[in-house]
Amino acid sequence: MKKVSVIGAGSWGSALAVLLANNGHEVTLWTHDPHEIEMLSTKREQQEKLPGVKLPDNIAIEADLETALTDEDVVVMAVPSPVVRTVAKQMSPFVKDGQIIVNVAKGIEDVTYKTLSDIIEEEIPNAEVCVLSGPSHAEEVGRGIPTTVVIGAKNKKTAEMLQDVFMNKVFRVYTSSDIVGIELGGALKNVIALAAGTVDGLGYGDNTKAALMTRGIAELTRLGEAMGGKPETFSGLTGVGDLIVTCTSVHSRNRKAGYLMGKGMTADEAMKEVKMVVEGVYSAKAALGLAKKCNVSVPIVEAVNRVLFENADPKEEVSNLLLRERKQEHTNLEWD
Numbered sequence: 001m002k003k004v005s006v007i008g009a010g011s012w013g014s015a016l017a018v019l020l021a022n023n024g025h026e027v028t029l030w031t032h033d034p035h036e037i038e039m040l041s042t043k044r045e046q047q048e049k050l051p052g053v054k055l056p057d058n059i060a061i062e063a064d065l066e067t068a069l070t071d072e073d074v075v076v077m078a079v080p081s082p083v084v085r086t087v088a089k090q091m092s093p094f095v096k097d098g099q100i101i102v103n104v105a106k107g108i109e110d111v112t113y114k115t116l117s118d119i120i121e122e123e124i125p126n127a128e129v130c131v132l133s134g135p136s137h138a139e140e141v142g143r144g145i146p147t148t149v150v151i152g153a154k155n156k157k158t159a160e161m162l163q164d165v166f167m168n169k170v171f172r173v174y175t176s177s178d179i180v181g182i183e184l185g186g187a188l189k190n191v192i193a194l195a196a197g198t199v200d201g202l203g204y205g206d207n208t209k210a211a212l213m214t215r216g217i218a219e220l221t222r223l224g225e226a227m228g229g230k231p232e233t234f235s236g237l238t239g240v241g242d243l244i245v246t247c248t249s250v251h252s253r254n255r256k257a258g259y260l261m262g263k264g265m266t267a268d269e270a271m272k273e274v275k276m277v278v279e280g281v282y283s284a285k286a287a288l289g290l291a292k293k294c295n296v297s298v299p300i301v302e303a304v305n306r307v308l309f310e311n312a313d314p315k316e317e318v319s320n321l322l323l324r325e326r327k328q329e330h331t332n333l334e335w336d
Helices: 011-022 034-043 065-069 081-094 116-123 156-166 179-201 206-226 237-248 253-262 267-274 279-294 299-309 314-322
Strands: 003-007 026-030 059-062 074-077 100-103 128-133 147-152 171-176
Touching: 003 011, 003 065, 011 026, 011 059, 011 074, 011 156, 026 065, 034 059, 065 081, 074 081, 081 116, 081 279, 100 116, 100 156, 116 128, 116 179, 128 156, 128 179, 128 237, 147 156, 147 179, 147 237, 156 171, 171 179, 179 206, 179 237, 179 253, 179 279, 179 299, 179 314, 206 237, 206 279, 206 299, 237 253, 253 267, 253 279, 267 299, 279 299, 299 314
Parallel strands: 003 026, 003 074, 026 059, 074 100, 100 128, 147 171
Antiparallel strands: 128 147
């Protein structure tokens, strides 16, 4: 049994707290929000973001960050990507040397273009930062629906320890040394999911969506490899796997926001309607910046940025993507 603190009591943090408590660990769930403290303590349920999933009695609800971080074996960081740096800075004075921190948010900082693990390491340099990612909606993990993810760590021993902490009969965990690839796959697929949702909102069919997802994974892989990720990672759980679930699921906030934009809402209107952080909106600008920096072609990412930030017509952007210059699908394949 381990002592595990989950920082962030949104849908994903609450679902993982339930998973870890059911695995027999001593779990603390932290939130700074007095309303959430009251709701989680009295109702034992995240009624607004994860309704219907009860918190086991062995999960302690905590408002004090120092208390939540004292004497923990593992700290799970489950706050939205835009506030990762702020919360990491708040955590820093209370984190012990060598503390294992598992980041489960997905995103890229839109000013620095840094991954979330880079940000955490920058703010908490004495910690050992790992990542957990994959096709894993909180709504399903909280209900015990079979799910598979991957743990990324620099140290194999740490990765295997975390594999044991999280894994059970309905939550299978693989390990990987490719932290960069895992994080980029998790962040960039949210941008493609916005496009996939927009395609649905426009009323297009399966052909269009399949094409978008396939070319989306090509863009994701090109950019991810340019940033140092491994090609195998993008064909695995945090590439193709996460892209599939985020582009197709009713649980996906990124797909939902895109759907609403396809129906005519602005990006701001869509985010207000979703009522949760839409990570892809923040990652889109960073992905475009990274692509320019690395000189990588990302036409879908470019189109998403135009729709989000330049009020471009989604229908025209789809047409423009289809009418680009003719190309060979795989340039490394030679003609006989």
